[in-house]
Amino acid sequence: MNLPNRRFGWMLALALVPPLAVALPEDRNQPIQLEANRGQIDQKTGVSVYEGNVIISQGSMRLNADVATIHVKDGGFQRMEATGNPVNLRYRPTADKPEIIGVSQRVEYDVASAKVIMSGNARLTQGQDVFTGDRVEYDLKSDVVRARGAGDNGRIQFTIQPRAQDAAPARKP
Numbered sequence: 001m002n003l004p005n006r007r008f009g010w011m012l013a014l015a016l017v018p019p020l021a022v023a024l025p026e027d028r029n030q031p032i033q034l035e036a037n038r039g040q041i042d043q044k045t046g047v048s049v050y051e052g053n054v055i056i057s058q059g060s061m062r063l064n065a066d067v068a069t070i071h072v073k074d075g076g077f078q079r080m081e082a083t084g085n086p087v088n089l090r091y092r093p094t095a096d097k098p099e100i101i102g103v104s105q106r107v108e109y110d111v112a113s114a115k116v117i118m119s120g121n122a123r124l125t126q127g128q129d130v131f132t133g134d135r136v137e138y139d140l141k142s143d144v145v146r147a148r149g150a151g152d153n154g155r156i157q158f159t160i161q162p163r164a165q166d167a168a169p170a171r172k173p
Contacts, residue, residue, distance in 0.1 A: 036068070037053055050069075060090075062090045064084070069081045077111055086120075087103070089116070103123045104121060121134070122136040124136045132158075133149050133156035135148050135150075
């Protein structure tokens with residue numbers, strides 16, 4: 001069935017889409033909003049597809065894509081795939097950590113494993129730390145980033161900035 005208007009799509013998104021990532025505690029209490037140029041819901045398969053300047057947001061989390069496909073089973077969100085040229089993902093995991101910015105051709109989010117997988121020229125940045133590769137996987141439960149390159153000679157790159165050290169204590173006269 002085609003969505004009659006954007007408002008219906010937003011209401012559906014509020015019912016189906018959980019946070020895409022562990023974010024600020026107050027984000028979980030914020031409404032989820034979805035915007036797109038078009039949308040289609042297949043109630044038999046539990047698959048909904050949104051196309052055209054797709055924007056999904058909740059609190060500090062925001063995802064922009066060309067197409068987002070959401071899979072629901074037994075009334076519960078299972079996974080989401082987003083594709084674009086590129087897909088952009090931003091969120092702040094906790095108030096004391098810098099915002100995470102992800103850019104790739106494809107983003108997959110699986111609820112059960114709590115993993116975000118970015119593929120196709122993937123780049124994940126947090127503060128000044130940068131992880132790049134053909135595929136970057138972020139495990140939300142364990143806060144672990146894994147990356148791999150493309151093909152036999154594919155390379156990955158991590159740039160991790162040194163943490164500021166506390167200033168030396170002042171000398172006593």
